[in-house]
Amino acid sequence: MNHIELHDRDQDVRTERAAVPETRGAAHFARLMARRPDEALSGVRAASPQMYDWLVNGPFAGPLSGSELTMGQRELATVAVLVALGDSERQLAAHAAAALSHGITATELRGIPLHVSVYAGLPRALNALTVIDRVLSQTGSTDPSFLHRVLLGDHGTTVAHAGITGPPVVLVHALGLDWRMWEPVIDRLAVGRRVFAYDVRGHGSATEAPLPSSMKDLATDLFDVMDALDLDRAHVVGLSYGGGIVQTAATLAPERVASMTLMATTNVAFETFEGRARSIEQDGMTAQVAPSLARWFTSDALAVNAWGVRYARGCVLRGDPEHSAAAWRAFQTLDVEGRFTGFGAPTLVLAGERDVSTTPEVMSRIASDIPGARYAEMPGTPHMPTLEQPSLVVKALDEFLPRDPATTQ
Structure with missing residues (x-):
């Protein structure tokens, strides 16, 4: 058999392999990894067809294809295992990219090396973080917000900071969540602005704080955060509970408010606030998940279960019952209606068409x-x-909030 005949035979074999019908393992590989196996594993297929066949039609048709875990959970678990193993940069990069394709966020991916560092050591975690950060950069992910700890009057809290120039903007989150509620918008708002978000007393990293007794306590905390950041005035943005805090602060010291944005909030206490506090005390935090998420999200968002829903559910479950009940009772003291006579700062009131709580x-x-x-x-x-329509929030705030004129979108 001459060289040409050998070449033709090899070509026939390659064509025959390419024409093999897609197997269950190959189909699941493509769904899980967001790439066809013959493309992703072309090197393996060329070097060892047996290895390729075992990998695709063994693990990917068997233990990696079950319904015990969602595809996002499975990829996150795989990333954690690869971080712990070390010496797996190529595989880690591939599975980090696959995790992103299944709705895992940059924040969740970056959290894996931090978590694994406790169990597998810092060198492996740091090496893995480099790989994950490279994948995130390739997919256009923004850098994480800078976090720092600040001390207030009677407790400490975490402040996230994005942006290096422009007017200061302080974001105040909703009851039951923490500063990460703003994560989908903070970087996009930070073009030509310095944007800060902090954990309100009793939430997130501030659960060691004394319980609040009134909205005035929480407004004082906002001023203390501004003082810690050397901000005499700021554009303040509050959502729900945060909107109550911002309004209270604006009535106490209007000279410190450059502008005010109120989203999904109220200016008077609702009768339901005490009932929610009692439910927390009597039934615990698990019982708050369903009613809270039903108020917060549309049914479509709950069905999709993207990061915003997962994050909110986790916050409710992790919430401190004593602080949560105290927060609702502090919210009961909200009393700002009719107190803005003479208030001169620009104000944006931003409503959600499908908001069933603050309509x-x-x-x-x-x-x-x-x-x-x-x-x-x-x-x-x-x-x-x-958490559900961040682009609409960014659009509205971009049109309202000033920015450094030297910056461009």
Whole structure:
């Protein structure tokens, strides 16, 4: 047999392999890894067809294809194992990219090396973080917000910071969550602005704080955060509970508020607040998950179960019952209606069309109570707009908040 015949035979073999019908393992590989196996494993296939066949039609048709874990959970578990093993840069990069394709976020991926460092050591965790950060850069992910610890009057908290120039903006989160509620928008708002978000007393990293007794306590905390950041004035943005805090602060020291944005909030206490506090004390935090998420998200978002829903569910389950009940009772002391006569700072009142808690009717009444306030409504948006419709939030705030004129979008 001459050289040409050998070449033709090899070509026939390659064509025959390529024409093999897709197997169950190959189909699942493509779903899990977001790449066809003959493309992702072309080197393996060329070097050892037996290894290729075993890998695709063994693990990917068997233990890696079950319904015990979602594909996102499976990829996150794989990333953790590869971080712990070390010496697996190529595989780690491939599975980190696959995790992103299944809705795992940059924050969740970056959290894996931090978690694994406790069990497998810092060298492996640091090497893995380099690989993951490279994958995130290739996919256009923004850098994480800078976090630092600040001491307030009677407790410490975490402040996230994005942006290096421009007017300061302080974001105040909703009851039951923490500063990460703003994560889907903070970097996009930080173009030409310095944007800060902190954990409110009793939430996130601030659960060692004394219990709040009133909204005035929480407004004082906001001023203490601004003092710690050397901010005499700031553009303050509050959502739900955070909106109550911002309004209270604006009535106590309007000179410190450069502008005010209120989202999904109220200017009077609701009768339901005490009932929610009692439910927490009597039934615990697990019982709060279903009613909270039903108020916060649309049914479509709950069905998809993307990061915002997963994050919110986790926050509720991890919440400290004593602090959560105290927060609802502090919210009961909200009393700002009719107290904005003479308030001169620009104000944006931003409602969600599908908010069942603080409806457009509630929000429009707030706008009418504040001189010169601008009212806007986000279509199709529920009570947690930053977690379900972040692009609409960014668009509205970009149009309202000033920025350093030297920067461009």
